[in-house]
Amino acid sequence: MDFAQPLIESESVTTKSKIRHILVKPSENDDPPKLDDMLVEAANQAASNVFGNNNTDSSQYPERVIPQSEKIEENALVVIFESFDNLDFCYAKSGEIFNNRNGHFHHDDFIGKPYGSKIRSRNNQGYGFVFLLKPTPELWARSLKHRTQIVHELDASMIVFYLNLRPNMVVCESGTGSGALSHCIMRTIAPHGKLYTYEFNGMRAETARQEFAKNRVGHLVEVLHKDVCGKHGPGGFDRPQASVDAIVLDLPEPWAAVPHCGHILKPNARLASYSPCVEQAQRTIEELKKCGFHSIKTMEFRLKEHYVDEVEYDPPPREKRPRLPTHLGPTGKSNTGTKTATDAEAEKQEQEEEVTKGQPAATDQASSDNATAGSKRKKLLVTRPFAMMRGHTAFLTFCTAGNTPQPDPNQ
């Protein structure tokens, strides 16, 4: 993925300014300081004020940009977009074929094509097609094989946002699961941040590790096969005290990990806990309060999706109410009791007449309608929420660590 690529540095306005610290020799005698020395001192001070952090070296501020991968290269990860609900992925290798229900797609057709291309199948007359997309954590989450229930993109974006993640942070995550959230976190903490992700299932940990390496994000993450809750053996994250900027817990028993979190989090750092059940959230919050966390907030986020459609509504219908033929009024009917064949025939004829009479009237109506509403009725652009939505994923509990150091629960 693009975010994991090494950055390209180039000259910026700031580096061209050649601002740097200039040494001033302190005057040895008690002469009043020279004007030029005063100027240099003032300049040094001004530079330090502008850059902050006592830094006066403008060469530290080049433009740094990620390289843009425009064309699909050999071994590159490609997201294959069949339809909105149907995404897949592959690593482009010459000679290989990707198969889905739309047909066979040759990797040789992928390589060299720009991302965002439409590819036709090599069988079934080339009627089947897919789109090739550049991977993003969101697309990846939708195309990967779920090993566990994954954290969906809305929840993932909320976790990253409310944890105030930013580049170069150190983050802990437990458990790894399918690695969907891990990619989201890594995107935000790149280029020099580090994600420590803990998984108690050995196989999932190994699969995740291989997947990260294949997606070329391995340098941003360390997968540890460990139960942070310490059900069997010591728990915890094995990180030094107050060394972590944020923690995400997605565990069946998050409360057991909370004391360890309090120990390794930096002061005023953020923690998020993702639990489907309110009882889990409740017990976690009790534990969080004991460990000095504050500003605890439990939230729920639901995504409401909408269709867009065009509709054309007709005006309310105008037509004649069917009436009984006049010569067969109520008196006539009550007299006969049962319909004779001739009566029925007459009625039928009458109805037919009614229909033929009615038709020109109806067209008249329509034409007059058109005349008032203009030559063509305007289509209405409408939206409607989807009939079904995901009703619940999890309760997200966010909180802030206190400023007092917490003891290591393992000691």
Add this chain to the structure above:
Amino acid sequence: MSESNDVVMTTSQTSESDPLMILPSNVVQEGDHVILVFGDGRQLFAQCLKKLRGKAPPVKINKRTYPTFNLVGLPYGTVVEVGSSKLHPLPEGEDVIPKYPDTNKKGDDSNEGNLEDAEATAADNTFPSIEQANDNRDLVDNNTSQQLQQRQVEKMRRTGMEGATIVDTLIENSASFQNKTEFSKAKYVARKQLKYQQRCRIVRCTPSSLCEAMFLKEPRKMLNLREDTLGQILSYSNVCAGSHVLVMDNCMGIVTGALAQRMGGYGKVFSIYPGQQPPYVDMIARFNLNFAENSSIKWVHVEDVFGTPQGETPTSAETEVDEEKADRELLEWPCPLQDHTRAHLEKMESEKEKRDFLARRCARFTRKLTRGTPGEAKEMLNARKCDSVVIATKHDPTQSLIELLPYLAPSSPFVVFCEYIEPLAECFRELQEQRLAINLRLSDTWMREYQVLPGRTHPSMNMSQSGGFVLTGIKLCPVTGINDLDEEIMKEIKEKMGGRRGKKSSNKKKGGKRGRNDAGGDGERGQKSRRVEGK
């Protein structure tokens, strides 16, 4: 910096002195903007200043201004109590709603024991007891249970009595307090404390806290952009350190600031502005951005993106001279004194006067030396395609997006925010018809907060009903993304191939045909109809 313009930096080479590696300090710095979050949910902006020097008063609480010099140096997250003339920092462990009774002062903690017991037993129990000894059967709600007169309470406040003491007095004089349930006792105390013992927490300005505070204060000014929607914009636009993002921001600069902060000084945020100079200076200052983050925001003028109004001739690139750039390039660090300046300085009498003059002069030159021009921003924007486009504007979203899409690299995401759904529906339809993008999704969010307490968990009584709508999608490659011509070529290829593959495909003809029907002639339409079936 080496001579060549582009130097590839490997990720393992992390220089220790790299200023971008320094995370924001955990201690309030001079000049920092902070948010004061009160127990009742009020949120106020404050700037922590040691000296005022004619600046706006740092913080106004209850129609009173308070100095903030004593907040500088405190760690973020500290709770302060609002005194009569000062904000008093409290020791670590205090919360915005004080513990009752204050164990620091009183030995008697029988009452607290009750409250704590109720919570403790509940915490251990899977089915917490919500049964109470007292209930409301004898409650007479005739507003006479408080024995103190309003005047007496006011007097206590005016004499500068401590908040905790007032709360204690109020409770002692309440006739009905002892008959309340433990829960309603706690509620009563908290209500009195919020009024007479106001406390707030110093919270760092981050995109989430800032947007939340602004949404409470002036949602109309920022197009009703709720913080969770901002969070989605940041994620779905796939921004990361080193991205090029093109943003059109009419939400007071919150989107621009949040993007710059998310990118941590790497990459470029191209923010489009109209008028004479970059707007939203006040709001962007509230993000406490460092130098690198600030200079990663490149202000691009609307003329350089959308062109000039009809009838006016645009200035041609050849004839235009970037005066500001030329001016900057004349400067040289550390800006040697010119003769007339030297003469002017030498006339000054005191050394302090000279130093002040030089400090001002150097600050001005340093700012000038490190500031890019709109012309340069335009060049940078045209030099490379952007990695994402973000639109949160009061202008027509459809037209804005269609005109900004050429700047976006193929297969890159865009996010359009609007407080109303109809403009986005139009945009959606337009993108579909012109086949410019796929993966289109029009959505909004439902956000709800919960009170989680043993035996008393329920959603908050009030919630925000709308935080704005978001349209996301991925741009297709304009050449190879819509290849209707390709069909001919593909047929040719297949005719040539024949042989074994032809045989194979004849076996699978049935499956092939189904595939064709499913994919449909038009990707988006097929996608839409399937979504209908799926849901």
